[in-house]
Amino acid sequence: MAYKRSTLMQERLADNRERILKAARALVAEGGFRQASVTAVAQSAGLSTGALYRYFPSKAELFVEVLGAAVAHEVAILGDIARGDGSATQRLRAAVESFARRALQGPYLAYAFIAEPADPEVEAARLIARAQIGDVFKKLLKDGIASGEFPKQSVDIGAACIVGAFTEALVRPVAPTAKRVTEDKLVEGIADFCLRAVGARVGG
Amino acid sequence: MAYKRSTLMQERLADNRERILKAARALVAEGGFRQASVTAVAQSAGLSTGALYRYFPSKAELFVEVLGAAVAHEVAILGDIARGDGSATQRLRAAVESFARRALQGPYLAYAFIAEPADPEVEAARLIARAQIGDVFKKLLKDGIASGEFPKQSVDIGAACIVGAFTEALVRPVAPTAKRVTEDKLVEGIADFCLRAVGARVGG
């Protein structure tokens, strides 16, 4: 037996991996997928492109992990807020503001959640991410409806509109939401959303 | 003088051009930019790739035109609705439903308005397109506020949310809207939008 990874080495490897992930996230946040070439990520992490492939089997898998980590973080924060104290109205406001604020800080990262990714594998990860975040808002809507704060409405449509939102609801109808709704219902739901959003009475 | 384009030839050329544009639009509508390679477009239009370059100097310019035409069409329809009869509430609902319905038919085309495009030139066209459509909704919001149907609110933020919407408002703050607003105002505006959208009272 001639080689066994020392703890020090173990740590250095883990550190490299972490640095690659961070570099990838930073580059996407800064300039989108466009700027996040394998070469750029490797360079930014202080490694050669070849070395990067020792840590990740492909660019796609690297970005799946980047997306996954970012979303896990996001879901944790939003989940805390959603499970917190206060009325559903207050919690919803807090969640939206929190989400929006973070999105504003790294617009391209938020963008990457929503926009067409370069790779089908990343696309799959994206759909999962959206569903997870959507679930948080869905819970809030259900709470609000149960407490009588919000009028009865489709929580699936509402959640999809809040995350994503409107836009994505149009682009990939019902993909992230569980139940299948008819096109009419979806269109009506979106219209209702917009009308309520501007303060108009939906019934009238 | 040995050659002059006959009317027939003239028409055939115009027809080819038209067919290229249609093929490009169809391919984007069907499967996004991904599927709309120059080769695919040319083939689908019944021409060689080389021939395509007689009609358009580059792929980017072709898609700028595709986008431009689609948006001109969209703006014309929405503009008619916005200038029509009825309350602002009715017209807004009609405009949103009309827009949504068409978007549902060609989800990827709608997507192309919003998603990160491959090319900076197309990106520029996209921003202009968004601004034009945003203006239609802005007018509607102004009308509704003037008539007392809608509460006073930022029409820039509201329009950005409706077109695009929420999503895009987060991703590229104030890019499409004229006036610059502070980050706080934008976040608050988005939160207000969502709260009203679910029927919660904003003031309370």
Place this chain on the structure above:
DNA sequence: CAAAGAAATGAAATAAGATTCACAAAAGGG
């Protein structure tokens, strides 16, 4: 129909980026 110009073809050139690989450097163990 023959000459001359215009349009179309599609294979080759180019570009840009991801991935591989032969080799070099470093680490671990005796």
Place this chain on the structure above:
DNA sequence: CCCTTTTGTGAATCTTATTTCATTTCTTTG
């Protein structure tokens, strides 16, 4: 210190597009 294994390098390769161009085919006109 030398051998083995792992890790790192970066130029070469592969891949997937767009774009060009020498050649062919079609149109027009005398």
